[in-house]
């Protein structure tokens with residue numbers, strides 16, 4: 001794959017991470033892209049999972065649970081109990097909890113019944129402790145001195161908040177070495193990874209520090225440019241971090257990094273899924289490159305719908321190549337999530 005955009009580079013990093021990331025404690029690795037919180041979105045996210053826990057998580061299905069649903073599932077009792085006696089005060093109105101209870105029951109994740117006009121709940125199975133570590137990667141294929149300076153405040157925020165266990169910057173390997181002066185602009189706690197886009201290999205140039213995810217964090221709200229004014233901070237509790245981390249891992253579980261096909265146009269006759277020794281990637285035969293998600297859409301001037309004959313008699317697969325590409329990517333995503341049924 002020739003890497004012509006940040007998006008193409010991001011796919012390379014995801015492929016490498018899925019294939020070659022070395023987790024601690026023999027964890028199982030899940031990779032996702034473009035995930036984070038309302039305040040911050042990372043390009044690539046690696047989730048290190050407890051292998052048994054991940055298999056048990058699969059019993060709850062492929063769809064993610066948000067924090068409200070997780071609140072219910074994590075506290076659901078093994079015996080029938082009135083929901084308000086079973087669940088800790090959520091800190092928001094109980095009617096939202098009732099909505100989550102019904103949604104969990106609809107998704108077959110919780111048993112419910114009514115006794116004397118009260119909703120009682122009982123867990124179907126314990127929600128497992130499957131998340132071990134979160135590794136966040138910011139992709140900057142072209143890490144120039146000014147890009148490093150622009151990136152530094154973001155990384156400092158990541159380190160101060162410590163929502164991820166490790167924070168990295170991934171840059172494209174070139175024949176020239178990354179200048180030490182450039183690394184000096186980045187916080188020492190963040191790692192630097194050089195990725196060779198052609199071979200799909202990567203090398204750690206600077207190891208990151210493990211961040212204190214179990215301690216309270218600090219959200220940097222405002223950092224003045226001059227050295228004289230004080231920065232503004234906000235204290236972030238451990239519970240908030242624990243909740244966000246699990247919700248983020250849930251979204252990574254559902255989406256993975258191959259969800260790009262959902263926002264691109266695999267039903268365009270020029271859209272192809274190509275493969276090289278490092279993995280499969282989207283390719284536009286009209287533009288002869290990896291199209292970005294922003295350009296590969298219905299408004300693309302070169303978009304042409306796949307001919308109807310591809311979807312019927314002339315094509316051996318149900319729904320035509322566009323649908324088959326989506327199915328193929330979904331199958332590959334599922335392969336990384338042991339225990340999920342087809």
Ligand code: SF4
Pocket residue numbers: 265268269270271272283284285286287291295296297298300301302303304
């Ligand atoms: S022509 Fe446009 S819509 Fe079609 S595959 Fe290429 S980028 Fe996507």
